[in-house]
Amino acid sequence: xxxxxxxxxxxxxxxxxxxxxxxxxxxxxxxxxxxxxxxxxxxxxxxxxxxxxxxxxxxxxxxxxxxxxxxxxxxxxxxxxxxxxxxxxxxxxxxxxxxxxxxxxxxxxxxxxxxxxxxxxxxxxxxxxxxxxxxxxxxxxxxxxxxxxxxxxxxxxxxxxxxxxxxxxxxxxxxxxxxxxxxxxxxxxxxxxxxxxxxxxxxxxxxxxxxxxxxxxxxxxxxxxxxxxxxxxxxxxxxxxxxxxxxxxxxxxxxxxxxxxxxxxxxxxxxxxxxxxxxxxxxxxxxxxxxxxxxxx
Numbered sequence: 001x002x003x004x005x006x007x008x009x010x011x012x013x014x015x016x017x018x019x020x021x022x023x024x025x026x027x028x029x030x031x032x033x034x035x036x037x038x039x040x041x042x043x044x045x046x047x048x049x050x051x052x053x054x055x056x057x058x059x060x061x062x063x064x065x066x067x068x069x070x071x072x073x074x075x076x077x078x079x080x081x082x083x084x085x086x087x088x089x090x091x092x093x094x095x096x097x098x099x100x101x102x103x104x105x106x107x108x109x110x111x112x113x114x115x116x117x118x119x120x121x122x123x124x125x126x127x128x129x130x131x132x133x134x135x136x137x138x139x140x141x142x143x144x145x146x147x148x149x150x151x152x153x154x155x156x157x158x159x160x161x162x163x164x165x166x167x168x169x170x171x172x173x174x175x176x177x178x179x180x181x182x183x184x185x186x187x188x189x190x191x192x193x194x195x196x197x198x199x200x201x202x203x204x205x206x207x208x209x210x211x212x213x214x215x216x217x218x219x220x221x222x223x224x225x226x227x228x229x230x231x232x233x234x235x236x237x238x239x240x241x242x243x244x245x246x247x248x249x250x251x252x253x254x255x256x257x258x259x260x261x262x263x264x265x266x267x268x269x270x271x272x273x274x275x276x277x278x279x280x281x282x283x284x285x286x287x288x289x290x291x292x293x294x295x296x297x
Contacts, residue, residue, distance in 0.1 A: 008287040015058060015075075016051035022076050026134070027125070040110045040118035041125075045083045048101030052222070052292070053078045056193035057200075059284045060211055064201025070136060074145065074196050077129035081149060082189060084122035085158055087115050094166070123153070137200065144199050152192035161185025168249035178249050179220065186226070187219025194218075210274045214285065217271040221293050224260050224267075227252040229295075264293045 023045055030039035054075025061071040090097040090105040091112060097105050107115035129135060130145045137145070151157055161184030164171070173181065194215030198208045227250040252260045271289050275282040 008284065008291045011284070012050050012052070012055055012288075012291070015055050016049065018072060019051045019054045019076050019079060020046055022072055023079070026076070026129070036110060036114050037117050037121065040106055040114050041121055043109055044087050044100075044106045044115075044118055045080055045122060048103070049079070049082075051075070051079055052288070053082055053189060053193040055288065056190065056215070056218075057197045059288065060194050060197025061200050062284070063197070063207075063211075063278060063281055064203055066197065066200040070200055071197065073129060073135045074200060075193070077126045077135075077145075078149065078189065078193055078196065080122045080129070081126040081153055084119040084126070085153075085162075085189075087119035087122070089162065091115065094162070141199055145196060148192050148195055148199070152188040157184055157188035157192075161188065165249070171249070173249045173254075175251075175254060178251060178254060181249060182220060182223040182251075183216065186223040187216060190219035190222060191215040207277070210277055213274045214271045214289075217267040217274075218289055218292060221264055221267045221271075221289065224251045224264050225293055225295055228257065228260055231257065268293055 027042050027045060028034075028038040030036070030042065054072070057075040057078065058068070058071040061074075086100055087106045089095055090100055091107055098108065099105060103109070105115075106118060110118070126149065127146055130149060131142055135142065135145075153159065155163075161181050164173075164177075164181045165185055168181065171177065191212055192215075194211045195208070197203075198211055203211065230250075231252055251263060255263060268289055272286060275285055278285075
């Protein structure tokens with residue numbers, strides 16, 4: 001039974017290793033004329049990150065006895081789409097970041113054009129997994145997963161959130177606007193990770209509603225935690241640039257550190273209430289929320 005941040009961190013690390021092993025076997029190897037592209041794909045997708053999204057698929061799927069291999073493959077697909085978003089987010093035309101996951105951003109390790117193509121390819125590979133034979137689910141579930149991920153990534157999800165973020169300085173966003181921005185940019189993929197576990201497990205409407213509500217709050221908490229790390233984190237520990245969000249529309253920028261921490265506590269309480277229906281079976285999800293809001297990297 002997971003009861004502490006230390007224990008859930010160990011579970012996260014073990015599952016991240018399993019995701020990397022799965023992806024090592026799945027991703028194209030670097031050879032032939034497209035070798036630089038395939039090398040960049042592997043550089044960006046492997047060996048880094050907490051794999052929280054893949055972990056959510058597993059944790060929710062476990063509530064409904066989803067086979068481990070099915071959850072793993074689905075989580076790997078979501079991680080590939082997340083990796084694509086990070087490559088593009090780091091580009092000079094976007095955030096112009098120098099580091100990601102403790103190493104040079106993909107466009108610096110290779111070049112802008114190769115990084116863009118690697119991101120495009122990772123997005124395609126994510127859908128290849130969900131629609132392909134490696135995911136042993138029925139056709140209806142496959143279609144629902146593909147549709148759900150497309151919507152989480154598209155103009156009403158991640159891409160839409162990134163657009164708002166790019167324009168945020170001129171929009172003078174209030175708290176509601178920042179919530180919308182982050183619910184799309186960060187939260188949509190986290191919410192979908194919970195939904196994917198529900199789809200794989202055939203969850204009923206009430207269970208699904210509670211878990212999506214949990215995912216919504218976890219997504220916001222994850223972003224607020226990120227905002228706090230940008231203010232007070234150490235770049236070497238965090239594994240990416242810090243101080244990069246100064247002047248941007250963030251929870252910390254609007255509420256201050258104390259206000260942002262209070263928002264985290266409120267989200268934690270709401271998420272815990274939503275999980276009450278699952279009693280002890282949701283211990284892992286409860287511990288994950290605590291880990292996210294207390295993390296220092």
